[in-house]
Amino acid sequence: MKKLTYLVLIGSLAACQPAEKQTSDASAIDTVAIANHIKTLASDEFLGRKPFTEGEDKTIAYLADQFKSLGLTPGNDNSYFQEVPLVELDARPSSTMRINGGNEEVSLQVGDDFVAYSERVEELNELVDSELVFAGFGIVAPEYDWNDYEGLDVKGKTVVVLVNDPGFGAEDSTLFKGRTMTYYGRWTYKYEEAARQGAAGCLIIHDTAPAGYGWGVVRNSWSGASLYLDQTGDSYKPIVQGWITRDAAIRIFEATEVDMKGFVERSRAEDFQPIPLNLTASVTVENRIKKSTSNNVVAVIEGKTKPEEYVLYSAHWDHLGVGPAVEGDSIYNGAHDNASGTASLLGIAAAFSKAEQPERSVIFLAVTAEEQGLLGSKYYGENPIYPPAQTVANINMDGLAFYGPMKDLTIIGYGQSELDELSEAIAKKQGRYIIPDPTPGKGYFFRSDHFQFAKVGIPAMFSMGSYEHMTKGVAYIEERTREFETTAYHQPADEYNSDTWEFGGIYQDATLYYELGQQLANSDQWPKWKEGSEFKSIREK
Structure with missing residues (x-):
């Protein structure tokens, strides 16, 4: 993968790690593996990963195989799948x-x-x-x-x-x-x-x-x-x-x-x-x-001393499938949205599989039909496999920035829960600062899957580096974001390109999500909703 200098550096670090079980170690996140997952999931072979299509069959089989190869237990009794009835x-x-x-x-x-x-x-x-x-x-x-x-x-x-x-x-x-x-x-x-x-x-x-x-x-x-x-x-x-x-x-x-x-x-x-x-x-x-059934994909690492308390990671696997051709391309690959989040979910699962067994159980949930209205996460929230009252927190991943290392961690819904402070402490160790969503009136907190977990009371975190590049500044990210939204968002041009994708930001974010999950899985912490949050009363019930 030429021109991915930062990626190669991090991959080298990962390759030097000993094979035995690790503790929470930043170098546990392997961005080479994450890049390969993105390349696969966003390939034309997966046909844009739309529910009800051959693309879904290929995607959920790939995810289940990856979880199985990592040694993770099926998360729904003896199955890696939770059927989601759709119409x-x-x-x-x-x-x-x-x-x-x-x-x-x-x-x-x-x-x-x-x-x-x-x-x-x-x-x-x-x-x-x-x-x-x-x-x-x-x-x-x-x-x-x-x-x-x-x-x-x-x-x-x-x-x-x-x-x-x-x-x-x-x-x-x-x-x-x-x-x-x-x-x-x-x-x-x-x-x-x-x-x-x-x-x-x-x-x-x-x-x-x-x-x-x-x-x-x-x-x-x-x-x-x-x-x-x-x-x-x-x-x-x-x-x-x-x-x-x-x-x-x-x-x-x-x-x-x-x-x-x-x-x-x-x-x-x-x-x-x-x-x-x-x-x-x-x-x-x-x-x-027209009725049919789609699938969430779920795997779990059982906790050692508190197996009935859960930390929940989530990302949506679906995109828009095959649609109207744009410049001769009709496959809406969804590399950024959301092969990046799904691949990071697998990367974090891999890191947990190599670490010491956590005290609490850790769930990895890849949900369907986010693009159709957060339907897979909505179904899970209304038909939970693991009780929401015993779920410590949700860490959701959707659309990680691929522009290189970032100076910020933007928290969508900042001020909602105590997960803000926990994330901020990890971000500071990375040399980053916290910024709330710059456009709070657009309601982005309610527009990805974490919202459906919040609706049933689970404190939910949705964050990513998205505002300021570590060395190139704010204007550079504004230009790259504007370019993506104009030419690629929900279009066939949202493709993986090894010549232009830089993995420094994905590495930072995945590491932060991993360390946050490790902290929650190996402590007695129960992050609370803050005063004024509309989800506080749901949790307290």
Whole structure:
């Protein structure tokens, strides 16, 4: 592998290690092996690692073989696999959504004004003259003494809610978490809460700044076929879920006789009351249904003295498969996203396999269908093999930087748990500093698999070097990141290239994850969620 000077240096260090069991030693991380795993997993042979395809069969077999060769025990009784039942729903919404009962009928056009879909495994899902209620941000948050549904019966009705949470755009930094998005700001939460309240439909008002992406992303992401968990019963989601543009929302508000002036600011007020709009909505979603089963891959090293306490490593193995050709290439290899994380999971498993047996058990979980909505980790969280209450922490790996050694460790969701301080101590030994997510309003803490473990109370860490190169500075990383996001992210160009990939940063990050896991696996520490975290009450239950 020419031009990988740093990689070769680290590989040489690894090769010089004695064969006998090691303690927690930074040189235990073998980046040559990690590079080879990336090269394999991101090769054309694996067809972009999409669930339900030959690419999945090759990927999960490769991962199970690697865990077995390292001497790790199957993590699901006698199997390395946890079946994840999925369903593909190809949503076909009606061309218009009709809003009636006001000064005049409002007709919204699919794609331009709204998107609609249903996660219910039913061929026909419809709202017929469903009463509309504006429910502010659609949030019930006891720790903030906040309830947008207080005193409101929405059974059979459709709620219209704002994207993000009250803190975003407010002058008050103590309102929720200011510009930092909380769990309550995520669109997934809003649909779930609407369902808990008994709503038949939920429409989120899109606005680019608080959403963190434009309407084009909404239109493309929620149109056509998508994968979901094949869940029994339909009470967990509204009949129809959807988004409407801000302009469409204003047209709806102008059609009602109710005063809706300043609806965003009014929704931030402590005395906000939900507002019946005296309007009805009608829309239909037809689903074409295809069911199948994907797989999480799980292995474990059993603890010596506390085998029923667990440290959980995770990374998603999947990517986008074969898709539209870009410059003649139709295989979306996903080298950075997330062969890098999956390969590092194997690298850390290898390091643990050579070290002394840990006191606690250590789980290595490669999850499916992250790209389709964190589905593999969601399924594990709802159907855990190992009890969440006995799981000490989750360390998640997704998209490790391949630009060389980094000066920073960026912690996504900084301030959520005591894992921050534990990680910071290790980073300082590496000559690195801690930085919180520079764009907290975009809610990245809720956009990778660690979030699904946090949802069931497990303190979760998601971090990586991503801001400042050790010698080339901030501007260099900004340029490389911008180039990747423009030309390679979720495109066929996300490929492994031994001439351009530099492994200094991956080595640093994998070492930090390994040492953090060693510390947790060989101590009595139980990192806690911090005051103000929306996951603290879940853990304490």
